[in-house]
Amino acid sequence: MRVYSPGYLLSGLLSVAIAAPASAQPDAVAMAESHFVRGRADMLAGRYQTGCPALAESHRLDPRPGRLFTLAECEARRGRIATAIARYNDYLALYSRMSKAERIKQHERYRLSLEQRDALAPLVPHVTLSLPSGAPAGTVVRHDGITLERPSLGVALPVDPGEHVVTTQAPRGPVHEVKFTIEASESRTIHLEVKPPVEEPPPVRSQGPSVKQGVVPPGDRVAGPAPAPPAAGPGGRRAVTYVTGGLAVSGLVLGSVTGWMALSESSRAATECSNIGPDVAECSPLGKAAGDRAKHLGLMSTIGFGAGGVLAGAAVLLLLTEPRPPLPHAGAVSWSLLAGPTGAGLTVRSRW
Incomplete structure (x- = not known):
């Protein structure tokens, strides 16, 4: 690595002068100047790890020849030889596009850039x-x-x-x-070494009985006709039939119970009452009450039997007119062709 002379250090201090006019926004110029001052101070103090990045950010925000040259100086002192040469070349390319007046102002930096680039070139790994x-x-x-x-x-x-x-x-x-x-x-x-691509594992296949037993993994089965789907549960019509039948049974039970109670009350009324003459009947209060209850229970029995009979007929009609699923064809046969790595076989199933 090159040892810097006092004169060279002085030239680094002079590099803070900014020759080109500002081309960035005012805020960016202010931030760039702040980064430049801090980066130059760190560079002169030997803190290149923080100084060089600050100078690079200063040049990014507000590109100027002085900032670029100072960044090249910092990278050279930091020991990043190849990077420093690249920055010196950037400065020399910029210098070639300057006007004559600007070149006069930048002449010392131009000369130092040439010297530093030629001195560092043999050291680049x-x-x-x-x-x-x-x-x-x-x-x-x-x-x-x-x-x-x-x-x-x-x-x-x-x-x-x-x-x-x-x-x-x-x-x-x-x-x-x-x-x-x-x-x-x-x-x-x-x-360099390149690791081979990662092979995806094959999908796991279920291990069932062997082909000799008539069963193979799903991927190796060639199926015959699909089995009939399972019978569906009771539909809405069947549910109505069940409800109607239940109500019919309830009506018949009600008619039977109230009819038996009406007969009992009627028998009680006959015991409590006595006939006097062919057209006159006398009854005790208990007999009269039993007779009234017998009439009401008889009416309820008649209604229960009537409703139960109607509902029973409706339930039978619904049951008889319900659509039936088609019966399986007599003598239906299903088959499966089994194939595997150790052989093949044919399974035949019949249903009568």
């Missing part, structure tokens, strides 16, 4: 990333999180000294990670 010949198409290679396409593989790439991480991943395959450390001026070739 290079790494060659090589995929195996059988790597699946679509394999993704990432170097420090940056995806590399095919043109970047198999050729020497400039990198910064230090530790690096390279990952490979085949389509539907796991990520394979490789870490390596490289020194200044070193050239290395990293032979």
Whole structure:
């Protein structure tokens, strides 16, 4: 790594001058200036891990030649040689597009950029990333999180000294990670490894009895005619029939009970009453009350028997007129062709 002279340090201090006019929004310019002041102070104090990112953010918010040159200086002192050379080249490209007046102002930075770039170039390490010949198409290679396409593989790439991480991943395959450390001026070739795609397990198939027993896994069965669906439960019509029949039974039971009670009360009234002459009847109060109850119970018995009879007839009619499911054809035969890895067979079932 190059040792900086006092004169060079002085030039770094002078790099805070901003030559180009502001092109960003006022808020962005203010934030960029704040990042620049803080980043330059950290750089001069040797805190490159915080100073260089602050300078990079300053240049992103408000790109100016002075910010770019100072960022290149910080990366060089930080030891990121390849990154520093890239920033010096960016500054030189910007310098080539300046007007004559701007070039005069930036001449010292231009000269230092050339000197630093030429001095650092021999120190840049290079790494060659090589995929195996059988790597699946679509394999993704990432170097420090940056995806590399095919043109970047198999050729020497400039990198910064230090530790690096390279990952490979085949389509539907796991990520394979490789870490390596490289020194200044070193050239290395990293032979990458690609993990094969993860094969999905086959679907689990139920293990039933063997083919000899007439049963094979579902995937190997060639079925004959489908069995008849199970009979459905009682429908709405059958439910109405049941309800009507129940009401008919209730009516008949009511008629029977009230009829028996009417006969009992009538017999009681006959006992309590006595006939006097052919047209006159005398009854005691108990007999008269029993006679009245007999009349009412007789009426209820008549109504119960009548309603029960009507409802019973309706229930029988509903039952007789209910649609019937088609009966299975006599002599129906079902068959199943069984096939398996150890043989095949035919199962025949008949129903009469």
